Amino acid sequence: MRDQAERLRQLAKKNIDDLSRSETRVIAVASGKGGVGKTNFTVNLALALQKAGKKIIVFDADLGMANIDVVLGVVPSFTLTHVIKGQKTLEEIMLDGPEGIKILPGSSGSEELVYLSDQQIQNLIRQWNNLEGEFDYILVDTGAGIHSNVINFLLAADDVVVILTPEPPSITDSYGLIKVLVQRGSTSTIRLVINQVSNEEEGRKIFRRVAKVVDEFLNVKIDLLGIITFDEKVSAAVKRQKPFILEYPNTKASKGIYSIVDNLLNQSPKKAGGGMKKFLLKMIKFFNSSS
Ligand SMILES: Nc1ncnc2c1ncn2[C@@H]1O[C@H](COP(=O)(O)OP(=O)(O)OP(=O)(O)O)[C@@H](O)[C@H]1O
Numbered sequence: 001m002r003d004q005a006e007r008l009r010q011l012a013k014k015n016i017d018d019l020s021r022s023e024t025r026v027i028a029v030a031s032g033k034g035g036v037g038k039t040n041f042t043v044n045l046a047l048a049l050q051k052a053g054k055k056i057i058v059f060d061a062d063l064g065m066a067n068i069d070v071v072l073g074v075v076p077s078f079t080l081t082h083v084i085k086g087q088k089t090l091e092e093i094m095l096d097g098p099e100g101i102k103i104l105p106g107s108s109g110s111e112e113l114v115y116l117s118d119q120q121i122q123n124l125i126r127q128w129n130n131l132e133g134e135f136d137y138i139l140v141d142t143g144a145g146i147h148s149n150v151i152n153f154l155l156a157a158d159d160v161v162v163i164l165t166p167e168p169p170s171i172t173d174s175y176g177l178i179k180v181l182v183q184r185g186s187t188s189t190i191r192l193v194i195n196q197v198s199n200e201e202e203g204r205k206i207f208r209r210v211a212k213v214v215d216e217f218l219n220v221k222i223d224l225l226g227i228i229t230f231d232e233k234v235s236a237a238v239k240r241q242k243p244f245i246l247e248y249p250n251t252k253a254s255k256g257i258y259s260i261v262d263n264l265l266n267q268s269p270k271k272a273g274g275g276m277k278k279f280l281l282k283m284i285k286f287f288n289s290s291s
Pocket residue numbers: 031033034035036037038039040041062065067142143144195196228229230231232234235238253
């Protein structure tokens with residue numbers, strides 16, 4: 001009898017402990033057209049959020065392409081593929097970035113998230129669960145476009161941030177991306193970042209245009225997360241493999257990132273984040289149903 005009561009007490013305590021751990025919010029960064037600034041945005045936002053006291057992990061879901069490693073000058077030796085194959089633990093593949101952010105190198109081909117054995121799934125979930133509550137945000141840097149490799153990550157995220165620039169193909173392709181997300185039944189909150197504009201007003205105009213078309217044709221409301229102006233310091237920082245927010249904290253692009261941090265921290269989310277575990281389970285589900 002005593003044992004039984006003790007066991008119940010332990011169980012209740014465990015559930016309460018679990019509840020009190022704050023859940024990680026998953027923000028995926030996407031774009032219709034490539035090369036618009038996703039990776040720079042993700043890394044610099046991660047650093048600014050970390051400086052604001054949040055704990056951040058960046059998940060590089062577009063590995064194989066020149067990405068986080070290039071912007072930060074860190075090259076991963078091991079990736080999620082090694083974890084899936086049981087050769088490394090998640091802890092072992094995570095890299096330390098500046099300011100205490102962590103980087104999780106995704107697998108070099110997302111086919112690896114397809115046809116996982118039950119044992120591989122259990123192993124991944126067990127390790128992934130240890131990350132729950134460790135981080136306030138996981139920022140997922142994805143590839144451009146509407147390939148299922150990308151869409152599956154976006155469908156699994158709590159929030160999708162779509163980045164676009166004033167170039168017409170970028171505007172059109174961002175609409176195309178949002179359309180695919182809506183058609184696939186996305187439940188993520190969709191927000192726009194207009195990058196490389198000449199001034200705020202240009203950014204607002206572009207936002208209003210896209211939001212109007214999305215509302216009219218897809219019947220979905222999207223929000224503006226922020227505007228970042230074109231800034232030569234961005235490419236100067238990229239050449240030095242240093243994040244611009246650390247190299248040039250007072251430059252225009254850094255100010256754009258800081259105002260986005262304010263928006264993120266002050267806009268109360270429309271719905272609670274699903275946490276790391278739900279993100280992993282949804283990724284596995286989407287990858288295994290679209291192949
Ligand atoms: N606000 C900005 N001002 C000036 N240049 C910028 C700005 N944002 C991005 N860039 C330029 O755009 C280039 C591409 O950026 P980045 O690699 O972040 O794009 P991406 O969307 O991740 O590309 P890909 O689709 O290939 O992954 C950068 O090297 C930088 O020179």
